[in-house]
C-alpha cells in the first residue's frame with residue numbers, strides 16, 4: 001500500500017522501504033549552517049519560507065521520453081521523509097540553543113526566525129567530544145568527560161539511543177556540520193575497523209573528534225555525511241565499517257560558493273577546448289568558520305579540498321597543451337565585518353585560438369550558510385532514502401553536494417557539476433525502476449524503426465501564457 005504521506009503520483013518501489021514515522025537528524029556542530037538549516041525547515045513547515053536551493057523540495061525529474069511529458073517533483077517521485085517528520089538534535093562545543101546560535105551567527109535577521117523561536121530555543125546541544133590538537137582557534141565550554149576516545153564514542157552512542165527514545169524517531173541520519181579540523185597524520189589506525197577500534201581504546205592521537213562521531217553513527221548503521229573537508233569517514237576503516245553495518249556514507253565539504261562556480265565554469269572551458277593558464281580565487285569571510293580557517297592547520301584541510309577540483313575536471317594528463325601548466329591559487333581571509341556574507345573574487349586567465357589570452361572575472365557576493373542549508377536538507381533526505389533502499393558504503397551519486405566527493409580509492413572523484421547532477425537523477429530513476437536517461441536521442445530520428453509516436457500527455461501543463469508546454 002502506498003504511504004499516506006506521499007502524493008498519489010508516486011509509484012511505490014519494491015526496492016525502497018516507505019518513509020514511515022519520524023526521522024531524527026543528528027548534527028555534530030550547531031553553528032551557522034545548522035541553525036540556518038533548522039530555522040529554514042521550521043519556517044517552511046509553517047509555510048513562512050520557501051526551500052529555495054533544495055532539489056528534494058523544488059526540482060522535478062523527467063521520466064521516460066520527452067513526448068511523455070512526465071516530470072513529477074522529486075519528492076513526489078521518490079519516497080522521502082516529510083519535513084513535518086524531521087526532529088533535530090546535535091552536539092556543540094558551546095551550550096547555546098539553536099535560537100541563540102542563529103542570533104549570534106547573524107545569517108538571518110532575528111525578525112525572520114521569530115515565528116519559530118520556540119522550536120529553535122527548545123533544541124539545545126549535547127556536550128561535545130573535543131581535542132584541542134585538531135581545532136586551535138576555539139575555546140570550548142560544553143564538553144564531555146571521558147578517559148579515552150572509546151569511552152567518548154560510547155557516550156555519543158548513548159546520546160543517540162536516548163535521543164531516539166525521547167523523540168520516538170523511527171530512523172536517524174547524522175551530518176557533520178562542525179568546524180574544519182586539522183588533518184591528522186596518516187596512521188595504521190585508519191586502515192581497518194579492528195585497528196581503529198584498538199586506536200579508540202588506546203586513545204590514539206590520530207583519531208579526531210569528527211571520527212569519533214562518525215564511528216558512533218556508522219557502528220549503529222546510521223547514515224553519515226560530512227559537510228566539512230576533514231577526513232571524518234573518508235578512510236578505509238570507516239568505509240569497511242559502513243559496508244559491514246549497512247550505513248550509507250557521503251562527503252566531504254559542502255559545495256557552496258566558489259567551488260560551485262569552479263565546477264560549473266571548468267566543464268564549459270573543457271567542453272569548448274579553451275585553455276586555462278591560471279585561476280586565482282580569493283574570499284573574505286567573517287563568521288566562526290572564517291575564524292577557524294584563519295588557523296593555518298584548518299586552512300590547509302580546506303585548501304586541499306578546494307584545489308583538487310580543477311585537475312579532476314580538466315584532466316591535464318589527457319590535455320597537456322590546454323591544462324598542463326595552469327597556476328591555481330586559493331585564499332580565504334578572515335574579515336569579521338562581513339560575517340556570513342562572504343565575498344569571493346575569481347580571476348580566470350584563459351586562452352583561445354592561437355593561444356590568444358582572455359580573462360573571466362567573477363565577483364560572487366554569496367551567503368555561505370544560505371547556500372549550505374538546502375544541501376543539508378537534501379543530504380538528510382537522500383541519505384535516509386539510501387538507507388531505506390539498502391544502499392551501503394560510499395554514495396558517490398551524492399557527489400553533487402560536495403567539494404571533495406568521497407569515492408572508491410581506485411576511482412577519480414567526479415567534480416563536474418553537470419555529470420554529478422545527471423548521476424544523482426539517474427540513481428533516483430534506477431531506484432524507482434525507471435529508465436536511465438542518457439540524452440543520446442538517436443532513436444527519436446531512427447529512419448529504420450521510425451520516430452516513436454508521441455503519446456498525448458495525460459494532463460498537459462499550461463504555461464503562464466496559456467499555451468500548452470512542449471515536451472523538452
Ligand SMILES: NC(=O)c1ccc[n+]([C@@H]2O[C@H](COP(=O)([O-])OP(=O)(O)OC[C@H]3O[C@@H](n4cnc5c(N)ncnc54)[C@H](O)[C@@H]3O)[C@@H](O)[C@H]2O)c1
Nearest residue numbers: 029031032033092128178179180228254256288289368372
Ligand atoms: N557555510 C558553508 O557554506 C560551508 C560550506 C562548506 C563547508 N562548510 C563547513 O561546514 C562546517 C560548519 O560551518 P559553519 O559555517 O556552520 O561553522 P560554524 O563555526 O558556525 O559552526 C561550526 C560549529 O561546530 C562546533 N564544533 C566544532 N567542533 C566540534 C565538535 N568536536 N563537536 C561538536 N561541535 C563542534 C563549533 O562550536 C561551531 O559552533 C565547517 O566545517 C565549514 O567549513 C560550510
